[in-house]
Amino acid sequence: MANKQLDEMSFLDHLEVLRWHLVRATISIAIAATLAFIFKRFIFDVIIFGPTHMTFPTYEGLCKMSQFLGMSDTTFCAQEFPFIIQNRTVAGQFSAHIWTSIYAGFIISFPYVLYQLWSFISPGLKASERKNSRGFIIIASLLFFIGVLFGYYIVTPLSLNFLANYQISDQILNEFDISDVIALVRTSSIASGFVFELPIIVYFLTKVGLVTPQFLKKYRKFALVIVLILSAIITPPDIASQVIVAIPILLLYQVSIYISAVVVRNQTRKTTRENKKSTNKS
Structure with missing residues (x-):
């Protein structure tokens, strides 16, 4: 019934539905961002x-x-870092407060934002597809938060420790701008959060037939190169940090192969059952 009503909706009707989902998602981010704005001492300190x-x-x-x-x-056993954090612009601290609150609001409200996106997409799916996708929001949110924690507790400290202790001359003092420090924490955390969504992405790509387990296995070597490049981008240029970051991503890739294989096997079984029913009827 829902699919029938969906088919009868015009393009503008779909846009109107999407608009309200986006409005609700934006409101949730604004509410979470307001809370983050209020508790600025905890967020920053x-x-x-x-x-x-x-x-x-x-x-x-x-x-x-x-x-x-x-x-x-x-350098991991030092008493303190050889740098200070400074603000060099008039509105620097206020801008940092605003934008950090918005990004924090997005991270906090991510499950609800995902729920709004899913609410818009799911009516266009078949009943069986919606049934097989139960738990999508929980699993996707869990992977995102695990990725954020990985970026915050692993990628950020490794990057900051390397960059803070890197010197080309003893005559240079490290005085990091507040915006650069915040950008390092933000980019490492949110980027890792989205990287950890790889199994979910592979699941849906397999469902629509764009990816197969054979394809993932065939291009595993290329994936390894891409993972190392990605690790080099989001971590400092030392081998230890890149390996630490690359290991969980490679594990996620292997998990994605398994997920893709399960999806293909279930689809094959479903097709076999439908063919048997058709044969029995005829």
């Missing part, structure tokens, strides 16, 4: 600037690991 202190859990863990391996001369 604890979250944004957390990785700029050597008491951050990642540095403590890497320091203990380095000491266990007998690496005494490591």
Whole structure:
């Protein structure tokens, strides 16, 4: 019934429905951004600037690991970072407050934004397809938040530690602009969040026939190169950081192959059952 009503809707009707879904998603982001704006001390002092202190859990863990391996001369065990954070523009802090609140609002409200997107797409799917896609919002949101945490606790500290301790001359003092520090945390976290959506993307590409497990296996070597390039983009140019970031992405790629194989197997079984029913009827 829903599909029939959907077929009777004009293009402008679809745009109107999409507009209201976007409005509701935007309102949810605005509400979450307002909360983030109010709790600015927690957002900035604890979250944004957390990785700029050597008491951050990642540095403590890497320091203990380095000491266990007998690496005494490591920057992970320093008392503090050799840099200060500064603001060089009149409206710099206010702009940082506004935009950071918006990005935080997007991350917080991501499940609801995804729900609005799914509410617009799902009426166009068959009942069986909607049934097989149960749990999509929960799984996609969970993968996104795991990716954000990975970017925040792994990518950001590794990048910041490398860049803060990199020197071309002892005469140069590191005085990082507030916008650059925030951009590093934001890009690492949100980019990792979207990268971790790979299994979901592969699932839907397999459903529509654009991807097969054989295709993913055939181009695994090319995927490895792409993963290493991606790791080099979102991490500092040292091998250890790139390997740490590349490992979970490669695991996600392997999981995506398995998911694609499951989807193809289920589709094959469904086609076989339908063919048997057709044969019995005839």
